[in-house]
Amino acid sequence: MDSILALAAANLVSPIILSFVLGLVAGLARSDLSFPEAIAKGLSLYLLFAIGFKGGAGVAAHGVDARLVAALLSGVALSLFLPFIAFALLRFLTRVSVTDAAAVAGHYGSISIVTFVAASTLLTGRGIPAESYMVAVAAAMEAPAILSALWLAAKRGGGTEQVGAELWREILLNGSIVLLLGAFVIGWVTGEEGLAEIQSFIVEPFKGVLCLFLLDMGIVAGRGLRGSRGVLSAGTVAFGILMPLVGAALGLAAGLALGLSLGGVVLLMVLGASASYIAVPAAMRVALPEANPALSLTLALGVTFPFNLTLGIPFYMMAAAAVTGS
């Protein structure tokens, strides 16, 4: 217990977490501190490119094995399965409509790439290596949950748009997925040499940019929480904290079954525990327009994201270390 607290305390005073806390406090306190939309998008593009490229370069250096394919398939299976648990848990804990529950479930089956990046950075800081291809697993987990959410909404009587060409484009060609996978492929093709060429741009400034991005996420989360009166209830907040623990437990089981390293298991736990607030919200707005976007976004960004960032990641690291005996 002491070591969990020590790890959580060390995590809390990192520049990454403190930047998020600063943004959260500023947002809650109604400060006029804000990032223009174009800068926020620019920061996210940089992070997606950098993490994708580094992951691809790592795979080029260490080679491809059957475990990579198994990890990808496990990620897709997790993303497809998690929305069913999220849907059932949310309907059990709250009285939200079928459509809202399906939309929220879609968010929780998918992943938060920023939480993944933050966890990767913290693992690197502690000298814990992880499989480079976990970036590809993250990308593979973005979209399948959307299909599960739409299936849930359709089967349980919630209104849903027909999955037409426009929705498929939103699901499969979402900018964040295209950039993450594209940068991964470029990193894979160009390998260590390619990484060395642009290292001064995508490696050294990475943590600083991540701090700024998390500052912005904190502001958006704080504003969302401030305006969440009538959106969040005790049940929904409980869901926002319980669901990541369930997702992390499934990620832990999958990581152990795959035989991943300690870092890989932690990252799969983080992927299972996190909820999307970039790719899925847009798809849900197209497919489930009657769903309340404030509920999904406030839960994902205002409750689960801060929980994972502050307490969740250290807890997942401790749990994975205890189970793997590392």
Added chain:
Amino acid sequence: MEMHNAKRVEIIIEAVMERQLTNALNEAGVTGYTILPVSGGSGRSGQWSREGQVSRAGGMVAVICLIRPERLDPLLEAAFAVVERHIGVVSVTDTQVLRAERF
């Protein structure tokens, strides 16, 4: 200066639906429109702002069409099929334009 009667249709809709709306307008023969970013606002779905947003899910756009009065109904039918279930506002105002042949 000679002025001509026209209708100004302003559709404020979620940014993710922009392409579907403009496709529907094009199919209805409405090929002239202007798309403007909307910085923020408040409505039945609460307050929202573009500031700091990364996802397109939180953004809105304004699609503005200036058309001849007789073309209003086909435009509204095409637009309504897209915007019916989504957050947004559709408004029509009387206006006047120069150079009527362009509308």
